[in-house]
Amino acid sequence: MQTALTEKLGVRHPIMLAGMGGVSYHRLVAAVSEAGGFGCLGASTMGDEEMVAEIAAVRELTDKPFGVDLLTAAPQDMPSKVQAIIDGGASVFVAGLGVPREVVDQCHEQGLLVVNMCGKVHHAVDAVDAGCDIVVAQGTEAGGHTGRVATMPLVPQIVDAVGSEVPVVAAGGIFDGRGLAAALALGAVGVWVGTRFIATPEARAVNGFKDRIVSSDETGTLVTRAYTGKTCRVLATEYADAFERSGEKPEPFPGQFLRSLADGANHLGGDEDTPDVDPDKEFMPAGQAVGAIPALLPAAEIVEAMAADAEAVLAALAGS
Template sequence: MAFSNNITRLFNIQYPIIQAGMIWASGWRLASAVSNAGGLGLIGSGSMYPDVLREHIQKCKQATQQPFGVNVPLLYPDIDKHIQIIIEEGVKIVFTSAGNPKTWTSTLKEHGIQVVHVVSSSKFALKSQEAGVDAVVAEGFEAGGHNGREETTSLVLIPAVADAVNIPVIAAGGISSGRAMAAAFALGASGVQVGSRFVATPEASSHRHFKEAIVKSGEGDTLLSLKKLAPVRLLKNAFFEAVRKAEMEGASAEELTILLGRGRAKKGMFEGLLEEGELEIGQVAALIKEIKPAADVLHEIWEEFNLVRKRMGE
């Protein structure tokens, strides 16, 4: 029986499951694999030069006939070039994050592009709604990558955002299974965005050493760090310990910037230098036990979601 709700209709997809646009992981291979499996794949543009983004969009168009989108961190230095490429290449879905949604939403909408903004509080969800976005992603404190300073968990954030806005809410942060998806729906979400679970897939462009480290990780192996810069959840390693030591000793934002240096995330997640690199991943890494194809991940989430709903009498 076909499933339909405001998220599947908005994006014209089969399942209300979105793959997050993660830096150094979400290239055209992962995005097209998820879209071909019935979800919504996103290209993560945050780690791409403009010409690389164009190449990934073009390859994704060749690899899938299904809808896909691009995730655009609004703090990206060449964002105007990214936006222009997205418009020129005819991308119809954009997820924005890490910035003010008012900046680019109207421009994107003028070109017939659906816009979704990632938020960490109901206050920012309302600002996003006022800016004219089509939906919001409520991303809880459990998530990998850059987090909200409020440190609000998904269990609290999702219902708060769902109560605050009239547009569809997509839940993110700590979601890697159908059980978690069912919980998100119970809290008021109409779809889920899954990040960490899709990193541990063959199609993700991240290094196999990073994927293997995710599978080996356990509870408590990630912590929020770099709060004086942009809060980010990291897998514990030598770099993380250096950051924690510096923070405990009262390092300034400038000192942390120097410690972070250039290309730290690329070293860890893309080049597989597990001790000196920055390893961004969510708390849910502790529940990921194997690397498997993206289509299998998506279909297992969907099947378990339906089993949970049936068990609960829906």
Template sequence: MDNSITKLFNIKYPLIQAGMIWNSGWRLASAVSNAGGLGLLGAGSMYPEVLREHISKCKKATDKPFGVNVPMLYPNLEEIITIIIEEGVKIVFTSAGNPKSYTQHLKQHGVTVVHVVSSVKFALKAQEAGVDAVVAEGFEAGGHNGREETTTFTLIPMVKEQLNIPLIAAGGIANGKGMLAAMVLGADGVQVGSRFVASEESSAHSAFKELVVNAKEGDTQLTLKELAPVRMLKNKFFEEVMQLYTTNPSKEDLIKLLGRARAKRGMFEGDLEEGELEIGQIAGLIHDIKPAAQIVKEMVTEFEAAKTMVNQL
């Protein structure tokens, strides 16, 4: 499966595990990398010293490439970037911010930089900033999302039409057929989040994992667009958000309701009522919790089978 993405990251398969907050620790990242994909540590839910610990443990658990996902809105951003460089991490995925901020600084230290976007406009800005590849993430993805509500399979061909660097598709991809479809539309690889939440190595709480595998079509919704659009499972907290919207709330009202550490409370600590439970629409197609290596193997096997089937049409 050699292509521009496998060569860029020196991996076996063009399959990247998303760096999801409260889900993507060293166990998951190393397991995906060992299976031939690219594992990412989710720095967005880690204090600087915790990230350093996860990088160290990941190095010991795999001799394969792995990376770190860094939300650019992170309060300790400069310290996080310094740790990544000091620890010799060679792949960084940036998101939720301006790619110009640290792209050249990272590249000067030999780091491959990828930026996550939700529109053609921001894909081109990322390319202009000098990133090595772009992740184009559709509106069906879990967690924080674009305001444009452009779906993955609409976004990918539009970005591909104008981009000159490798393109990675994200949002609504959880099996080999989805992987093939994204690549037929122009992606060079895929980034997968929700499927890896329901893995044995995910650091998510077991109660959250079980909720994910029991989710059905329509159980998630994008909301809080005035703050930072986020797709989450419908629960008591979600209903409180919807009730607040009926009062025409101010941004400050929404911030007050959201409070602090909602995502940690839900995904990491397992509070299924008051927590923020971020997951993609594809959760309706996820029915079990299994080892990350098995997920990678099954996706690649299904990808090859689907490609053979299409070639016979």
């Protein structure tokens, strides 16, 4: 399935692994890229040295293209972080929160594409004005930090606003070939998928996270400021419920994040050996697609099935 995205990224399938902090580490990124999708490291939970080591570990496992997502960085740290991403051999830099104006030229001069996550039409317009090459239109269904507009209305509105200038990728609630076909029907050129890839053997996760993904139904998430101070869709926990019921105001960033750490409710970036994780408290970002995930599957199988099923859906629609 060739689209403007596969052409731009140099990949077989228009399927991007979301750069999920704490989850999208080298094994998952390499597995998605090797399968013909586009893997993205989630570097937000990594220190500088760890990020460089993770990039090198991706390169050991695959020579296919991949990207790196930084949720946010202090403006003075951004150029050096981005230079490490470029030097490591990534081909895409993804900015998770905010338009990365200060590093667009640096990326372009050294051949890197810049991707920006957007939850509103005006974010996408600002990103394109700043020179970003691809925008991801992320609906509120998505896991992690999220806005208020759903994927179905958001994607075509962003396509109408900027789609003639840059490719638009759809995100939020997409977990199979039907979602990919729907995204293409809305005018997107591919998908950016997070939650479905948490339930893979290759994903990094603390104990209990993958089990909760598999056992939750479609109502099993909520949007809360309990863990980071920003609106974030997570698996519902007693900790998040109690915070919401209390009516408490979150501390400004990074205060609330530090508070959830101090409360022993935030081990994102840890793995199955991380001690003292309580799944009734833990910070486990996830989207409304959780209800559609019955089991862990290798990442390559998810990529291949998504691409094949989308083609079948589109062929069936064309033939009817």
